[in-house]
Amino acid sequence: MKRQKAWKVLSTAALLAVLAVTGCSQSAAPPQQGAQGGSTPGQATQDAGGQADMTAKLRLNLKTEPPSLDPPKGFDSTSNEVLNATMEGLVRLDKDHKPQPAMAEKWTVSEDGKTYTFTLRDSKWSNGDPVTAQDFEFAFKRILDPNNAFPSAFLAYYIDGGEAFNKGEGTADGVKVKALDDKTFEVHLNAPAAYFLHIITQPTFFPVNKKVVESNPKWAENASSLVTNGPFKMEDWVHDQSVKVVKNDGYWDKDSVKFAGIDWVMVNDENTQYQMYKTSQLDMVQTVPIDMKKELIDSGEAKVEPEASIYYYRMNTTMPPFTNVNVRKAFALAIDRKTLIENVVQGKQPAALAHVPLGFPEPEGGDFREKGGDFFKDNDVEQAKELLKKGMEEEGWTTLPPVTLTFNTSDTHKAIAQVLQEMYKKNLGVDVKLENKEWNVFLADQRARKLQFSRSTIPADYGDPVNYLELFVTDHPGNRINYSNKDYDALVEKIRNTANETERFKLMHDAEKIFMDDMPLVPIYFGTKVYMDQSNIKGIIRHPVGTIDYKWVEIGKK
């Protein structure tokens, strides 16, 4: 088999010949495709009744080849976008970002918050097999199998016995997930985690067809062998070029799906993507060219929605001058985020004056961030100057130890760094040296805690504030600045073991306060998504945490 592939590589002549033939034969097709905006079946049936065009297909841009369509393997937004359309887990996020019944019709949670019992509804795989609890048991254990080395396996560490199995210390049988019968699936957690339902909306936890996976280890590599259970099923996948899916009539909720399918192209150039959108070859774009961002937002053509992520600079707490808390605070207070965002970042981002981003709902309603409020004032130069003076006195410094600000190579990061440098010079009289590194080198150094003052963008891995709080527990791999506070560590541990949601959220606010009092970060802004939908497209759901969802889209007639 391998040798056969190798020959394929070598036989350039054959490939060229094939291309020549197909190239020529297809050139007879209408040449002005660009002008007509591509051809979708939808445009042929303008006269169908009703508002939504049931025969239209959504034309989208995936940008790159999805790294993997094996659910726990493709731990990235590109793969997840396709997976969320073609497959479905026990629960799915609705338009208010709350988990709702999907493959599971209903579920019960035990008193101690540790045992979840799901009742599955009648639904079918795209090959006609019924989706069973055994498929889920198989899929969940598969996530954790150390031999599979799935990058997203850590998300399943909440399951009792999961971490041990993944670390090679336990067995598959030790993972406490069980199919009680064909329709009942039980999961035991090692600690109460109310956000477990949110976690399992992620593609990692989608079921896989046990029979298919066991008989064909390469099942997820091509359209023909992929077996799925979601609103759409795979029709065609040309690597590096396109993915096509069509409505799955075997899907339990097929009546909610009001269009015929999705055609993804893979165009990884911002300007080309924009041109294709402007010439109506794409129905939606998830990003806009940086130099046009402000203009497009101001004119209302591009829209902005919050995304749970934060852009910040980390201050290494064992490297002077950041060993002193007042100096750290001075650095956090001395910058004008509003100006920076309006002129450089330009995505209507909210200024970050705390650690946990927007997008995590409170148990009693409202947003965690809104309830927690700000911890300091933006651009508080007077206060910053005083804090810096106080900190230097405490340490007995007459001149501030040199500060080097490090970022990874990118135009935006560079522009932000230059503005920060200017603001520290102007507001604190501090000369900050700038240094940029290639992404992988940067990350290796930052992880090794070798950087003094360095940038990060942290997106949420799952829908709970503890996602951010736990990163700065002593010696967590996410804590790359030697930050250590015993009270904070104890509080995060307590949060992990608290079943009462109201209580837990109160503790999380307390933990964030301790953290912000130590101020090991310079928070800059909370993330947003800047996108454009064509006017006839309705119902694309963008979650602050979670994968974009096309299930409820309606394509109006132009």
Place this chain on the structure above:
Amino acid sequence: MSNFLVKRVLMMLVTLWIIVTLTFSLMHAIPGNPFASESDQLPEQILANLRAKYHLDEPLPVQYVLYLKNLVMLDLGPSIKSDSRGVNDMIADGFGASAWLGAQAIVIALILGITFGIIAALNRNKPLDYIAMALAVLGVAVPSFIMAPLLINFFAIKLTIFPVATWGTWMHTVLPSLALAFGPVAVITRYMRASMIEVMNQNYIRTAEAKGIPTFLIVIRHGIRNAILPVVTFLGPLIASLITGTFVVEKIFAIPGIGKYFVDGIFNRDYPVILGTTIFYSAILIVTIFLIDIAYTLIDPRIKLTNKER
């Protein structure tokens, strides 16, 4: 001759082996690893599992021998970033598109470059020469990432003759081929002009002129053949680089070629992709240079492949 061929093939294999060894050691010398991501959650154990899966936990000499073993079987290994396909599949899937565009670009570059070069040489220091040379300077100076959007803007948006991007019909190949050819046209024009001027001053050309042979025929019969050697030399590396795809043009026109793997492979520290693309490119380059050497002897019988035959 067959003796020469055996020697030459052996030399080519040794060259390739040196390239593999150098690339292997250089690529492992740069910091970073294929599993780095912004997400901080990956516990050490998962990273260890991943390393074990791709044999990155073995000592480097062991990895090196393992790689060479697979390479002998023509297996370039798996891609660490893209689970769906191995490096062999990636190259097999993408090479067709890259090679097709590259071949079209080379044909365009040769036809335009040689024509412009001759016109410039025959009209030395006259307006036509200046125009051709201005074009040549422009071609060298304007990078493809400027040229490509300009072409899109004019031919796809304004005139709507060609599609903006993506791949499918022959119409999709026109703009990227032009964008690719633009630079080489300029280089070939300059080479051709310089050597044509030299050739046209040779005695045998004067003799032909004195005999009253029309300029057109002189250029075709005696001029091009003698002036084209520098262009042929340039053609070797040009063919190799154009048919293995280019990062920028393929990105802008969304071509499913292999150009991006050369760059993304390094950014991702996707070791098998770095090695695989390097080997593939080197192999094509080495073979092209060999073919060009043979082409020399056909164009100019005075050039011999081996010393012995002298």
